[in-house]
Amino acid sequence: MVEFTFLALLLMVPLVYFIITVGQIQGGSFAVVGAADQAAKVFVAQPDAESAQAAAEQAALIALADFGHDAEQARVSTRCDPADCQAAGTAITVTVNLTVPLPFVPFNEDFRLKASEVEAASTQLVGRFR
Numbered sequence: 001m002v003e004f005t006f007l008a009l010l011l012m013v014p015l016v017y018f019i020i021t022v023g024q025i026q027g028g029s030f031a032v033v034g035a036a037d038q039a040a041k042v043f044v045a046q047p048d049a050e051s052a053q054a055a056a057e058q059a060a061l062i063a064l065a066d067f068g069h070d071a072e073q074a075r076v077s078t079r080c081d082p083a084d085c086q087a088a089g090t091a092i093t094v095t096v097n098l099t100v101p102l103p104f105v106p107f108n109e110d111f112r113l114k115a116s117e118v119e120a121a122s123t124q125l126v127g128r129f130r
Contacts, residue, residue, distance in 0.1 A: 020103050021115050028100040029118045031067035032074075035060040036122040039076060039094040044124045049085045053078060060096050073099045088128040095121040 039060040046052035060076045075097040080090055102113045 017103075024103050025100050025116045025118065027067055028069065028098050028116070029120070031064050031069055032096045032098045032118050032120040033122075034067075035063035035074075035076075035098075036094050036096040036120040038063045039078075039096065040092055040122040040124040043078060043085075043092050043094060044126050047086075052085065056094055060094070064096075064098065069098060069100075073101070086126065088126055090126045091123050092126060093121055093123045095119060 039056040042059040043052045043056040046055050056078060057076045061071045061074065064071070064074050077095045077097075078085075079093045079095070081093070082090060084090060085092060097117060097119045099117050100115045102115045105113050
């Protein structure tokens with residue numbers, strides 16, 4: 001009975017931690033997909049490039065915060081093809097990178113161990129009529 005309890009505990013704790021970590025990574029991947037999609041849609045709807053960039057970053061960070069991820073763990077980048085981001089027919093691609101930390105790690109923010117880094121991109125076309 002003691003051996004069974006000890007071995008069950010020894011084997012189940014890492015298995016549960018692995019399942020929680022995989023769930024965190026999956027949640028992070030859902031978060032970046034939604035953040036990239038919303039940021040691209042917000043970018044296209046803005047009247048000028050400066051406000052579009054700021055609004056896209058804000059929309060991505062809000063979408064990530066809805067999933068419980070901090071802004072410090074995310075990077076948002078925008079690319080326009082062709083270079084004029086506000087011209088009709090321009091393809092706007094927003095890429096969101098997120099570092100997913102290991103759950104239940106007791107270290108401070110300077111020494112955070114990461115489980116994975118997930119990335120998603122979304123592309124929207126600037127419409128002719130706005």
